[in-house]
Structures are given as C-alpha cells and as structure tokens.
Amino acid sequence: MRFPRCAAAFCLAVLFTVSHVPTALAGTELRDVHVVAHFDRAAGQAAESIALEPDGGVLIGMIPARQVVRVARDGSVRVLVTMPLPPGGGGTTPVVGTPVVTGVARSGAGEVYFLYSSGAGGMTGIWQVRRSGGPRLVVPLPADAFPNGLVIDGDRFLVTDSTGGRVWQAPVRGGRASVWSADPVLxxxxxxxxxxxxxxxxxxxxxxxxxxxxxxxxIRHDRGSGPAEVRARGLEGIDDFDFTGRGDEVLAAVNQASELVRVSSGGRAETLLDADDGLQGTTAVRVHGNRVYLTNGANLAGDDPNLMIGELHHPHRT
Known part of the structure; x- marks a missing residue:
C-alpha cells in the first residue's frame, strides 16, 4: 500500500449533523454529533487515538502516516511530529507489516507522548514530542511488540501490547519497561x-x-495486577473505549462494525451510532464532561477518516 505525500493533509469539514435519532438505554443519549475535521486517507492519515488538551485541542495519532496531529477548537489541524521509517522500511512490524503510530497521551504538565510500532529494536516504544518539535524515545519496547493503548497512571506509563497479549508498565521519567499483566484473557x-x-x-x-x-x-495495594475478569462480551472488533461518568458504563468504538456502543455497568451493550450515521472504521472515543470525541480511521471500511464531536445526555440522571 502506498501513501503518497500530500501537502494538504486534511481539510475542515462543513458542519455535518448526524440524522440518527438518539437511542437510549437507562437514559443515555448522544446528540448533535458532527464532523469537525476530515483527514487524508490516501496519505495514511487513518485516525487512531485521542488525547485531550485543556484549551479544547485534540491530539490524534495517525496510523500509517506515522504522525501525531493537533486539531484546534476552530478545526484547524497541525502536524506535531512525523516518525522516520526504520532501516529497511519497517516491513517487520508485527501483523500489519508497516510502521504505525498508535496511542497518544498528554501529561498534566503538558508533555505529549505517543506509541510507535516499527518492528525494529531501538525504535518501537514510547516516544515524546519535544517542545522543539522532534521526537525522543523515552521507553524502548521489544521489536516484536505492538504497543497500542497508552495511559499515564501517576508516575508510570501503562501500555497494551496487542500481539503479545500483555500490559507493560514503565516510569514516566523513562527507562526500562516491565510486564504488568500477562493474564491469558489479554x-x-x-x-x-x-x-x-x-x-x-x-x-x-x-x-x-x-x-x-x-x-x-x-490494581493491588503494591500497584501490581490482580486477576483479570471479563465484564462484557460480544464486542468483536472493539478498539478504544471510555467511561461516561455513570459508574462503570462505557462508550466503546467497535472498529470492524463501524459502531459506537454503550456498555452498561452490567455488561449489556446497545449501539448508539453506526455506519448509517457516518461512522467508518471507528477507532477511539474520549468523554470529557458531556462532550464525546470520536475518531473514524476508515482503515477497514470507507474512505473518510475524521474527528467527530457529540453531546452526551443523561435525561434520567438524578
């Protein structure tokens, strides 16, 4: 697959309001969903992940484009970093066969971190976008790992490894990673x-x-991992997810089906948005207050990777 270079990597969207009538389960509704930015799929800008900034900006990892971009509140988009190809072009990247940027995270102090899976030792791992604009490797991970989800938990990173079926941990200050959990259900x-x-x-x-x-x-008292338990099933192709603020209720991006699914605290699932509402290869979701941010990667279906925003409503909330 080729990803030709494109100077105009993305364009602003005309406000697009989803015509889907909000569905509700225990009162949860998603309203006023609209696209705020389109990205260039031909240039490899398949939107993968979301991190939020205090001023309303959105940081997004772009998979085969190997980029981290920032979408401002007004919809303007800026590339913060583009990762170089590893020696040989990165054909040894596990499963996908091409180097990719996946998860992104932002610290309370404003540092931006992201994951790069390159299939090469010394390049796969957790990287930081330096204020000067260049990338810096903070935590190396094995070449056969596929780091995917990234969070900052106090003074440590936690990272999912999709091909190894593990969760890694590493100090935010940098250094060696260790396996936090390798439970078989991963x-x-x-x-x-x-x-x-x-x-x-x-x-x-x-x-x-x-x-x-x-x-x-x-999380045990010593910050180690306890035994994993399955809280919901039947979500084949589930990618990223986030909590709504109502107990253990989550909104989940189901990539293969191009759906946004609400999963109740009891594990019951209901589709809130689907392909009829413009979803295409849905990859990530973040909830901030009543605002929901949603990325479509268009990597498995469609040709319109984009960022959507909607409003979460709980009519029966007391």
Missing part, C-alpha cells in the same frame, strides 16, 4: 488481543479486539 486469537486501555476506579480496564471482551484488572 491474548489475541489470530490478530489483535489487548487494545484499548483506561484506568478507572482502582482498576485497569482493557479491551480485547479478537475476543470481543471488555476486561477489568484490579
């Missing part, structure tokens, strides 16, 4: 296992794409 079943990642209510939550599960791994 393993892939032919393609991607552990994928999305969040820390919530004393536990690390992980999605397993191949097995269609949402997992909860308790």
């Amino acid at each position: 393993k892939p079943a032919g393609f991607f296992g552990a994928n999305g990642l969040k820390v919530h209510a004393g536990a690390v939550w992980v999605s397993n794409s191949d097995r269609g599960t949402l997992l909860r791994i308790p």
Whole structure:
C-alpha cells in the first residue's frame, strides 16, 4: 500500500449533523454529533487515538502516516511530529507489516507522548514530542511488540501490547519497561488481543479486539495486577473505549462494525451510532464532561477518516 505525500493533509469539514435519532438505554443519549475535521486517507492519515488538551485541542495519532496531529477548537489541524521509517522500511512490524503510530497521551504538565510500532529494536516504544518539535524515545519496547493503548497512571506509563497479549508498565521519567499483566484473557486469537486501555476506579480496564471482551484488572495495594475478569462480551472488533461518568458504563468504538456502543455497568451493550450515521472504521472515543470525541480511521471500511464531536445526555440522571 502506498501513501503518497500530500501537502494538504486534511481539510475542515462543513458542519455535518448526524440524522440518527438518539437511542437510549437507562437514559443515555448522544446528540448533535458532527464532523469537525476530515483527514487524508490516501496519505495514511487513518485516525487512531485521542488525547485531550485543556484549551479544547485534540491530539490524534495517525496510523500509517506515522504522525501525531493537533486539531484546534476552530478545526484547524497541525502536524506535531512525523516518525522516520526504520532501516529497511519497517516491513517487520508485527501483523500489519508497516510502521504505525498508535496511542497518544498528554501529561498534566503538558508533555505529549505517543506509541510507535516499527518492528525494529531501538525504535518501537514510547516516544515524546519535544517542545522543539522532534521526537525522543523515552521507553524502548521489544521489536516484536505492538504497543497500542497508552495511559499515564501517576508516575508510570501503562501500555497494551496487542500481539503479545500483555500490559507493560514503565516510569514516566523513562527507562526500562516491565510486564504488568500477562493474564491469558489479554491474548489475541489470530490478530489483535489487548487494545484499548483506561484506568478507572482502582482498576485497569482493557479491551480485547479478537475476543470481543471488555476486561477489568484490579490494581493491588503494591500497584501490581490482580486477576483479570471479563465484564462484557460480544464486542468483536472493539478498539478504544471510555467511561461516561455513570459508574462503570462505557462508550466503546467497535472498529470492524463501524459502531459506537454503550456498555452498561452490567455488561449489556446497545449501539448508539453506526455506519448509517457516518461512522467508518471507528477507532477511539474520549468523554470529557458531556462532550464525546470520536475518531473514524476508515482503515477497514470507507474512505473518510475524521474527528467527530457529540453531546452526551443523561435525561434520567438524578
């Protein structure tokens, strides 16, 4: 697959309001969903992940473009970094066969971190976007790993490894990574296992794409991992997810089906948005207050990778 260079990597969208009538389960609704930025799929800009900034900006990892971009509140987009190809072009990247940027995270102090899977030792790992604009390797990971989801948990990083079926941990200051959990339920079943990642209510939550599960791994008092438990099933192709603020309720991006799914605290799932609403290869979701940010990678279906924003409503909330 070729990704030709494109100076105009993306364009602003005309406001596009989804015509989908909001569905509700226990009162949850998603309204006023619209596209705020389109990206250039031909240039490899398949939007993969989301991190939010205090001023309303959105940081997004672009998979085969090997980029981190920033979408400002007004919809303007700027490339923060483009990763170089590894020696030989990176054909040894696990499963996908091409180097990719995946998860992004922002620290409270404003540092921007991202994951690069290159299939090469010394390049695969956690990187930082330096204020000067160049990338800096903070934590190397094995060449056969596929780092995918990234969060900052206090003074440490947590990273899912989709091909290794593991969660890694490493100090934010930099250094060596160690395996935090290698519970068997994290393993892939032919393609991607552990994928999305969040820390919530004393536990690390992980999605397993191949097995269609949402997992909860308790954090022990020594910050180690307890045994994983399956909290939801039947979500084949689940990618990233986030909590809505109503207990353990989550919104999940289901990549293969191009859906945004609400999963109740009890594990019951209902589709809120789908391809009829413009979703194409949905990859990531972030919730901030009542605002929902959603990326479509268009990597498995469609040709319009984009960033959407909507409003989350809980009519029966007391």
